Amino acid sequence: MKYSTKLGKNWYIFPQKTDIKLHVTSHSLEASYKKCLQWMAVHSKSFYFASRFLPHEQRKSVAALYAFCRLADDIVDEAPEGTCIKEITDLLYDLKTVVERLAENFVTTDPILQAFGDTIQRHNIPINYIHELIEGVRMDLTKKEYQTDEELDLYMYRVASTVGLMMTHIFLENPAPHTLARAADLGKAMQLTNILRDIKEDFNKGRIYLPEETRKIYRVSKKDLKKKIVKENLKALIRYESERARAFYRIADLGIEELPPAAAYTVKVASRIYKEILNEIKRLNYQVLSQRAIVSKFRKILIALRIRLEFYWSLHRN
Numbered sequence: 001m002k003y004s005t006k007l008g009k010n011w012y013i014f015p016q017k018t019d020i021k022l023h024v025t026s027h028s029l030e031a032s033y034k035k036c037l038q039w040m041a042v043h044s045k046s047f048y049f050a051s052r053f054l055p056h057e058q059r060k061s062v063a064a065l066y067a068f069c070r071l072a073d074d075i076v077d078e079a080p081e082g083t084c085i086k087e088i089t090d091l092l093y094d095l096k097t098v099v100e101r102l103a104e105n106f107v108t109t110d111p112i113l114q115a116f117g118d119t120i121q122r123h124n125i126p127i128n129y130i131h132e133l134i135e136g137v138r139m140d141l142t143k144k145e146y147q148t149d150e151e152l153d154l155y156m157y158r159v160a161s162t163v164g165l166m167m168t169h170i171f172l173e174n175p176a177p178h179t180l181a182r183a184a185d186l187g188k189a190m191q192l193t194n195i196l197r198d199i200k201e202d203f204n205k206g207r208i209y210l211p212e213e214t215r216k217i218y219r220v221s222k223k224d225l226k227k228k229i230v231k232e233n234l235k236a237l238i239r240y241e242s243e244r245a246r247a248f249y250r251i252a253d254l255g256i257e258e259l260p261p262a263a264a265y266t267v268k269v270a271s272r273i274y275k276e277i278l279n280e281i282k283r284l285n286y287q288v289l290s291q292r293a294i295v296s297k298f299r300k301i302l303i304a305l306r307i308r309l310e311f312y313w314s315l316h317r318n
Contacts, residue, residue: 029118032111033060036067039112043070049300050270054262061123061170064115069163071095071112072137085141096134103127123169133162146211149244155209157184160191171263182255186267189248190274196241197277200228200289210237228289235286242278249275265311272303 040063041048047066051059075091102108102117119125136158146152164183168175175183195202195209202209203225215221218237225234249271256267273295280293295303 029114032115032118033064035111036060036063036115039063039067039070045297046273046295046300047270049297049304050266050273053266053269053304058170058263060115061119062167064112064119065163065166065170067112068116069133072134076137076140088141089138092134092138096131099130099134100127119170125166125169129162129165132158136162140207144206145208148211148213152209152211153188156188156191161185161187163187167267168259171259171267176258179255179258182252182258185248186252186255186271189245189252189271192241192245192248193274193277196238196245196281196288197293199225210241214240225289230285230287230289238281238286238288242281245278246275261311265307268307269300269304272307273300276303 037048037060040051044066047062051062054062072092072095075088075095079088098108098113099116099120102113103120105121107117108114120127120130136155139155139158143155146155161184164187165180168180168183172179199210208215208222208225210220214237218233218240220234220237224231252271253268256264256271258264259267276295276299277293280295281288284291284293
């Protein structure tokens with residue numbers, strides 16, 4: 001049975017209960033992974049750039065994970081105006097059911113879910129990570145503001161740390177608990193970076209991720225955000241949250257060292273590119289309400305080359 005939605009141009013027709021087939025041909029599976037790579041190339045240039053340094057099989061799995069996350073996000077973000085919360089919640093519940101069946105070795109003709117299902121099985125990805133991810137996406141339906149750093153950290157864990165945890169299972173057969181913990185920290189670092197870059201866009205969608213408790217300390221009101229004028233108090237708040245993100249990046253570096261060389265290089269490139277967004281925000285004098293912090297392709301290449309040299313000298317020192 002198919003469940004067809006009308007939620008936006010990027011929407012997929014996905015099954016409420018996955019189509020049960022005896023097998024998936026290697027040709028159709030490769031086509032599904034190719035579609036995931038195309039999605040990542042269009043919608044996440046930084047991740048796509050960094051993933052180029054991975055072995056082909058791992059790169060495909062990372063692309064499938066990205067495409068699934070994008071699909072889950074689109075259930076909420078691509079919903080047309082007037083769509084009721086219950087309908088979207090039901091779709092998320094359906095997606096959770098589909099994933100559970102994929103983990104039980106059932107397959108589907110949907111290309112994104114087909115590739116992601118193969119990734120789940122190939123790398124033994126724990127299903128609870130995916131449940132947490134979907135729950136984080138669901139939070140965006142009803143929770144438009146956050147009161148404390150702790151509340152925000154829970155949200156960031158669900159929508160971003162879980163992605164890092166799943167990627168670690170792609171890179172390592174049996175990742176150690178401390179390696180997983182550092183992957184979760186990197187997810188929070190990158191999500192907080194996204195939040196600082198996208199303050200204006202999120203506000204326009206009715207969402208404020210900067211915690212109210214922190215905004216009160218720095219005397220930043222909703223009116224300040226609405227006026228789109230960055231005063232010294234908002235600059236101070238962004239500096240504070242930037243330092244929180246940098247702290248997450250620093251501790252996450254300890255886990256990157258425990259990954260296989262190609263994965264370590266790839267994750268470090270992605271981490272440095274994202275951290276460079278914080279540097280760009282600073283270079284823009286924190287004017288995030290009028291400008292968007294972007295890392296150019298040229299700077300991404302420089303970052304990749306710099307890290308390649310770091311790896312080279314590290315090997316020769318040892």
